[in-house]
Amino acid sequence: xxxxxxxxxxxxxxxxxxxxxxxASERTSSIYGMGWFRQAPGKExxxxxxxxxxxxxxxxxxxxxxxxxxxxxxxxxTVHLQMNxxxxxxxxxxxxxxxxxxxxxxxxGQGTQVTVSS
Numbered sequence: 001x002x003x004x005x006x007x008x009x010x011x012x013x014x015x016x017x018x019x020x021x022x023x024a025s026e027r028t029s030s031i032y033g034m035g036w037f038r039q040a041p042g043k044e045x046x047x048x049x050x051x052x053x054x055x056x057x058x059x060x061x062x063x064x065x066x067x068x069x070x071x072x073x074x075x076x077x078t079v080h081l082q083m084n085x086x087x088x089x090x091x092x093x094x095x096x097x098x099x100x101x102x103x104x105x106x107x108x109g110q111g112t113q114v115t116v117s118s
Contacts, residue, residue, distance in 0.1 A: 002026045004096050004109035011115045012086055020081040022096030022109055027077070033099035034079040036070065038092035038114075049081060050099055059103070064090075086116045 003025040012018050024031060035050030049060045049070040058070055069082040079096060093113050097105040 002098055002107045004098065004107060006094070006096050006109045006112040009094060009112040009114040011117065014087055014116055014118050016086050016116070017082070017084045018086060018114060019083065020094055020096075020112060020114070022079050022081075024077040024079075024098060026098070031077065031098070032101060034072070035097050035099050035103075035105060036079075036081045036094060037097060037108075038090075038094045039111075040089075040092040043092075045095070047103075048094070050103065051079060052099070052102070083114070086114075088116050088118045090114065091116050 005023050007021040010018055031053045033050055033052040036048040037045050038048050039045040047061050048064055049068055051058045051070045051072055067085045072079050091114060093111040095111045096109045098107040100106050
């Protein structure tokens with residue numbers, strides 16, 4: 001089973017930037033895509049962004065479009081989430097996930113906390 005390891009999140013102020021990374025134990029040739037989700041206290045997990053490995057096609061939630069960028073590093077089986085202009089409402093535990101088909105996910109990381117203070 002694939003292992004997904006997320007980098008540490010952090011505590012930042014509104015307007016700051018933060019980058020999350022997630023490394024997969026799977027070979028690059030086996031990866032269809034990867035994505036990021038988040039879950040705030042008392043709320044359901046929600047989709048944030050995804051990227052398809054073959055052509056780099058990306059997809060974003062409306063709430064982060066224009067602020068967050070998802071990109072990959074093929075050689076390292078790694079996906080990054082660059083988060084800019086952070087808002088307090090971005091505070092959540094962020095999870096990376098393996099995409100097995102377009103917007104279908106089957107494996108999840110353990111999550112990393114991102115806290116944005118106002």
